Amino acid sequence: MEIQHIVNKLAQYRREGKRMFATSSFQTQSAVLLHVLSRIDKTIPVYFVNTGFHFPETLIYKDLISQKLGIHVISLFPPVPKSMQTRFSGDLMFTHDPDYCCYLNKVQPIESILGQYDVWINGVRAEQNQYRKHFREEVQTKQQIIRYHPLLKWTDEEMRQYISLYQLPVHPLEERGYKSIGCEPCTRPVNGTNARDSRWVGMKKTECGLHMTDICTDTTSKK
Numbered sequence: 001m002e003i004q005h006i007v008n009k010l011a012q013y014r015r016e017g018k019r020m021f022a023t024s025s026f027q028t029q030s031a032v033l034l035h036v037l038s039r040i041d042k043t044i045p046v047y048f049v050n051t052g053f054h055f056p057e058t059l060i061y062k063d064l065i066s067q068k069l070g071i072h073v074i075s076l077f078p079p080v081p082k083s084m085q086t087r088f089s090g091d092l093m094f095t096h097d098p099d100y101c102c103y104l105n106k107v108q109p110i111e112s113i114l115g116q117y118d119v120w121i122n123g124v125r126a127e128q129n130q131y132r133k134h135f136r137e138e139v140q141t142k143q144q145i146i147r148y149h150p151l152l153k154w155t156d157e158e159m160r161q162y163i164s165l166y167q168l169p170v171h172p173l174e175e176r177g178y179k180s181i182g183c184e185p186c187t188r189p190v191n192g193t194n195a196r197d198s199r200w201v202g203m204k205k206t207e208c209g210l211h212m213t214d215i216c217t218d219t220t221s222k223k
């Protein structure tokens, strides 16, 4: 739970004149990165992609924690209206093409801001799933933006300890069995120990796309 190396890294980016932003999905574990950033530099903007499909509890939690930490949160919205995200039957995209739904509602809004920044800070952790296990803490992407994952090596236990130490607010759905909380149609309460099992239950899908190869390709390391 030592954050000095994060302090040093952000100071280095500042010295190099790099423009930084963070993203957050505002669930319980998101509070750790948000709190760390608030201790180091409250001016770093934190973007929240409001897909239009979030639980009302998430929006309330976002406002609560933003206010408590005094961070600068900016909501992004999908450019394609929901009326254009349906089939002829009227079914919304998540019912038949969740990858494209995530692209329209999560990836596109973030892509629209990447050109304004040099460093993207986000809270992915290696423990979360097999795919993230292979991430590196700092990645130069083909979009010329650095992805910085300061919490990559933090364990679930360390996250719990940090939340407890600083008495950070807990997402209200957690006590109802939701261990990882995304959009309402694609999130379920689960009994297992892996939090990410709450997402896209019954599908092979494990990622929304924000952390997939097209916007996270490491162009500096040999895989």
Ligand code: SF4
Pocket (backbone or CB within 6 Å): 051, 053, 093, 094, 097, 098, 099, 101, 102, 103, 105, 106, 182, 183, 184, 185, 186, 208
């Ligand atoms: S998580 Fe589900 S509802 Fe949200 S953008 Fe992805 S497919 Fe659509």
